[in-house]
Amino acid sequence: MIVTALLLSCSLAPAAPPIPDVRNAVEVARHFDRKASIRVLNVWATWCAPCVAEMPALEAIHADYRKRGVSVVAMSMDDALPGNRDDARARVAKFVESKSITFPSVLYLGSLPAIESELSLAGEIPVTLVFDSKGRELARIEGSVDEQQFRADLDKLLSKYKPSTR
Numbered sequence: 001m002i003v004t005a006l007l008l009s010c011s012l013a014p015a016a017p018p019i020p021d022v023r024n025a026v027e028v029a030r031h032f033d034r035k036a037s038i039r040v041l042n043v044w045a046t047w048c049a050p051c052v053a054e055m056p057a058l059e060a061i062h063a064d065y066r067k068r069g070v071s072v073v074a075m076s077m078d079d080a081l082p083g084n085r086d087d088a089r090a091r092v093a094k095f096v097e098s099k100s101i102t103f104p105s106v107l108y109l110g111s112l113p114a115i116e117s118e119l120s121l122a123g124e125i126p127v128t129l130v131f132d133s134k135g136r137e138l139a140r141i142e143g144s145v146d147e148q149q150f151r152a153d154l155d156k157l158l159s160k161y162k163p164s165t166r
Contacts, residue, residue, distance in 0.1 A: 019076070019093045023110035025118040028075055029135065031104040036071035037161040038138070038154065039131045042145075043121065045077045046095045050144045051126040055099055057147035058128075061154070062103040068158055072103040077125060079109050130154075132161055 022028045032039045042058055044051035055074075062072040078088040089107050096105050108115060112123075121127055122142065128150075130139035138157055141150070 019089050019096070019105055019107045021089075021109045022075065022106045023108075024114065028073060028106060028108075031073045031106055033066070033071035035069070036066075037069040037133050038065075038071070038157050039133065040070060040072045041119075041129045041131070042072065042074045043077060043119070043125050043127045043129070044074055045080070045125060046091050047078070047081065048125050052095075054126060054144045055101060057145055057150070059099070059101055059103065060147065061150065064151075065154055065158075066103075069162070070154060070158070074101070074103065074105040076105060076107050077112075079107055080112055085109070130157065 020031065022031075028041060029039075040058075040061075042051075042054075044055075046052065058072055058074070061070070066072075076088075076092045078092050079085055081088070092105060092107055095101075115121065116123060119127075119129060124142065126144060128141040128145050129137060130153075131137055138161075139153060
């Protein structure tokens with residue numbers, strides 16, 4: 001009986017990681033590694049084909065650069081579509097789990113005009129923003145990330161901005 005219960009529990013898929021809600025850029029910033037000298041914010045949605053296509057590149061960059069002082073956070077705009085907020089959160093969590101995304105992902109719940117103003121967004125995604133540890137924007141990629149070029153850009157930035165020891 002105990003063995004059967006153990007076998008059944010092992011066959012269940014693990015639950016998707018929780019996706020925190022954020023309502024502004026300050027709340028997003030809390031999800032970066034505070035020791036990171038370079039902070040990458042990717043604005044995306046599960047319904048955006050180019051966004052979905054670039055996620056493996058962002059995961060590879062996260063894996064290769066996190067120990068070098070780069071922190072990646074993805075901010076999903078899935079709640080911008082009409083519908084149930086819990087469904088949007090579940091859709092993002094399922095995507096993150098299915099693609100084995102290990103960097104923090106958050107669900108934006110605030111108003112679109114507010115976040116567009118805060119981050120100077122033009123309304124189209126994907127957008128990838130690069131900040132220093134003080135929140136100053138260092139780079140912006142509108143459209144899909146070219147992984148090779150982005151790595152070269154990060155290498156240049158890392159030569160200027162050393163990781164924090166705090």
